[in-house]
Amino acid sequence: MLAKALRPGDVIGIIAPASPARSQERITKSVEYFERLGYRVELGKHLNVASSLPSPSYLAASDKDRLADLHAMFRNKRIKAIFYQRGGFGSIRLLDKIDYDLVRANPKIIVGYSDATSLFAALHKKTGLASCFFGPMPGVDLWDTVDPFTEEHFWRAMTNTKPLGELADAPRRSGISARHPVIEGRLIGGNLTVFCSLLGTPYQPSFRNSIPIFEEIEEKPRKIDALFAQLRLAGLFHHSKAILLGYFTNCVDTDAPTRSLEEIFNDYFPSRGAVRPARDPLPLITGLPFGHEPRMWTLPLGAKVRVTQSREKTVISILDSPLV
Numbered sequence: 001m002l003a004k005a006l007r008p009g010d011v012i013g014i015i016a017p018a019s020p021a022r023s024q025e026r027i028t029k030s031v032e033y034f035e036r037l038g039y040r041v042e043l044g045k046h047l048n049v050a051s052s053l054p055s056p057s058y059l060a061a062s063d064k065d066r067l068a069d070l071h072a073m074f075r076n077k078r079i080k081a082i083f084y085q086r087g088g089f090g091s092i093r094l095l096d097k098i099d100y101d102l103v104r105a106n107p108k109i110i111v112g113y114s115d116a117t118s119l120f121a122a123l124h125k126k127t128g129l130a131s132c133f134f135g136p137m138p139g140v141d142l143w144d145t146v147d148p149f150t151e152e153h154f155w156r157a158m159t160n161t162k163p164l165g166e167l168a169d170a171p172r173r174s175g176i177s178a179r180h181p182v183i184e185g186r187l188i189g190g191n192l193t194v195f196c197s198l199l200g201t202p203y204q205p206s207f208r209n210s211i212p213i214f215e216e217i218e219e220k221p222r223k224i225d226a227l228f229a230q231l232r233l234a235g236l237f238h239h240s241k242a243i244l245l246g247y248f249t250n251c252v253d254t255d256a257p258t259r260s261l262e263e264i265f266n267d268y269f270p271s272r273g274a275v276r277p278a279r280d281p282l283p284l285i286t287g288l289p290f291g292h293e294p295r296m297w298t299l300p301l302g303a304k305v306r307v308t309q310s311r312e313k314t315v316i317s318i319l320d321s322p323l324v
Contacts, residue, residue, distance in 0.1 A: 003131035005323040008038035013073040015044035016060035019088020030138030044069035084112030117190030122203040135298030157298040164318035185211035185241035207239035215246035215291025242283040247291030
């Protein structure tokens with residue numbers, strides 16, 4: 001199920017299914033950003049600023065009110081795309097309350113990252129919506145100085161009805177073996193912690209023939225280690241075709257004995273470790289531009305992706321068109 005591509009003059013909705021906006025300035029300037037480009041913007045009724053809440057909270061509003069904003073955006077025929085104002089915490093609380101029939105009847109672009117991981121997984125699992133984009137959020141990435149690389153990839157994804165093709169700035173080398181120089185699968189994943197919170201729920205994505213993407217922020221290496229162990233025990237590494245890792249921002253521990261992320265990755269991925277037999281390693285590609293940094297790709301979750309390795313470079317290509 002695909003949404004329509006954006007065109008100048010379209011109406012964009014901005015909501016907070018998770019945490020409140022950091023400031024009114026971020027809301028105002030993100031609206032101005034879209035309006036300068038010829039789009040119109042409608043804000044959710046409960047797009048609150050943290051400082052305006054009656055008491056400190058990591059939730060922008062009650063579950064009922066945040067859900068009402070999400071439903072209102074899907075119900076409103078004028079709205080063509082829905083954006084997370086920011087991530088934070090709380091989207092997973094809404095999953096069993098969403099009107100998936102409403103979403104199925106009104107497919108729309110929806111964009112965010114981090115905490116949006118759980119909502120995107122649920123929308124795809126329950127409705128087949130394949131226009132969920134792991135990409136920049138207005139109150140984080142599109143309100144002040146916008147990274148040119150991010151902006152170029154973002155608008156190409158939002159306005160294109162053809163397959164997105166090769167993604168720029170892939171690493172020169174990867175962990176793909178010469179025995180499997182071309183790998184194809186479906187993109188799943190997102191934020192590592194949020195994705196793992198879906199395991200064992202009705203919203204857990206199918207692992208079969210998948211190419212998961214993972215990013216993280218401000219988790220200690222021992223937590224990253226535990227999350228990868230959880231994924232291994234849940235069967236993700238057995239059924240996936242490759243693993244793509246983005247930014248692991250500030251994932252350090254200065255207070256206790258620790259290990260590097262590289263050491264942890266070496267433990268779990270057979271081209272480096274021994275989760276699968278060495279003759280059939282699970283490919284791992286690290287250092288990709290997505291996650292909690294200004295420079296990022298916009299990735300359509302659910303799309304078919306191809307990873308090609310040669311001696312000279314790694315090429316990552318989106319084979320599907322996520323929009324019509």
